[in-house]
Amino acid sequence: MTVRLDMIRGCLEGVIPCALATCDATGEPNITYVSQMTYIDNEHVGLSFQFFNKTRENILANPHVTAYVIHPDTAARYRLALLYLRTEAEGALFQSMKAKLAGIASHTGMSGVFRLQGADVYRVLDIEQVPGATVAAPARPRNGLSTVRRLSLRIANCTDLSSLLDQTLADLEDDLDIHYSMVLMLDQQAQKLFTVASRGYQASGVGSEIPLGCGVIGVAAEHQTPIRINHMTSEYSYSLAMRNQAMADGDLKLLETAIPFPGLTEPHSQLAVPILSAGSVRGVLYVESPEDLRFTYDDEDALVSIAVQLGLATLGLQQTGECQDEDEAPPQAIMPGAGPLLVVRHYAGDHSLFIEEDYLIKGVAGAILWRLLQGYVNEQRTDYSNRELRLDRSLGLPDIDDNLEARLILLQRRLAERSHCLRIEKTGRGRFRLVVLRPVRLVDVPRDDSTVTP
């Protein structure tokens, strides 16, 4: 039987180092062990270029390479005939290999020694199974394809974004045994991602933000590629990402730092998958685990497939929502709220909102709630359509890909977590209502005075 590369990806995870043989121009053979071989597709693998060593010198002179890999579960051995094609020093493959290498380096005590200079791309000319005894592969915990089928059908049956996100994260737990997960959506204008749903954490972290290009999540979004790390590494930790960002630019105050990121402090396995639709990234599906080597290539396949469905469903639900203007719920008569006066303070500089003394949110979500509260106080309005907000220039939403629905869900969830007196209710597709349970006084702090950021 012909061996296909996707059948032996378990050999490439770096559990057992792979041996590489090269040969220089004079015919002198050379061997090196490498810590990772990356599956690109069935005809290509990537190898890390870290040092200008003998192997490097040899492949530039003679592109023929023979690799020897071993499956860590079955002891099956394979010999791969490879042909060096090119080196990529940036882009999706480079970033995904760089992240993986950081995990391996830290796991093997080689942080500071291993540094990726390039991703070497090789064509796989042949795969030969080396004769020898093997043990039976351990039974798979699940059938990946049927799991993806089940999740895809559930996604297709969701009728609003909020339940789509919650349902998907619940399904990851039930069907893929993934206990820590979150969805972040992209704020294209501000070049950052905001958490809109999470599962498994003590605090939801909804509203927390990550700059594009930072950490596993930010890199996955920026380069539109899955990033999978199988060992704990501080190089991609959230705290370091934020620290670097703070050093890189002074605009950290525009980033949501008051709402803590919900992730595990020391994840040993991380997988971030971009949510793509219509050719651009809309967000990131992120999962993590306290165990080493928790996520395999098969898990990556499943998550990428699910993220594709999420992207399409998100886009579809947004379009459906836009078409439902005639399906209006009758406006509710405003019931004056009872109880003591609720003071809501708005700082125009960054649209941060405080309910009494408690920080709620800032940025676009803050601007939206401020707009709704003004409508409530000045015009006694409570009912709105998404389309109306989308067309409101004062909110500063981008013309395309505004992720408005995601921002409304974030606002709705943040209010549910932080306030008993204000909430947002869905009243139909693309429609919602602001519910105010106490009399409200609005205090607007103009831009010049609004340097207060929690």
Next chain:
Amino acid sequence: MSKMQGEPAPLLSPALTAFMQQGLSISLASRDIRHVPSLTRCLACRVLDDATVVLFLLREQALDLLRDLQKCRRLAVVFSRPLTHQTIQIKGELVEVRPCEAEEHPLIERQLTRIREELVGMGFPDTMLRTFFQVVWENVDAVRFLPDAVFEQTPGPRAGHRMENVP
């Protein structure tokens, strides 16, 4: 045997010789007449008094390499200790390939047990390792070669450096 003054130190120091025979992960490469590399894993290693080195391997796993060795006679072998990543590479010239002899079986078994026990300690499943290191004795060949260069290959700044002939 006493050394004469001015005689170069042997290429393989006693420490290196002990390292190579302790039970390690060993890979052996050669290449064909068109310079395409061939590669296999070895079972064990024996350093002889005449400064040649014998590598033991499973013939049916190394048909290409054995054919290439007869033609080009050049080889590279890497010895690596998984627990510490300590690694060296030796380049050399083939002396002979012959079937493994019965008196060499205990030495091979000893080295295989050592590496297997070390890997079990690192968390690898014993069943998988016993299968991986399974030996069919009539299938074992001995590749004897004369080393001519030794290189440090432990990951780090000295990787790739030629090791001096230190006694």
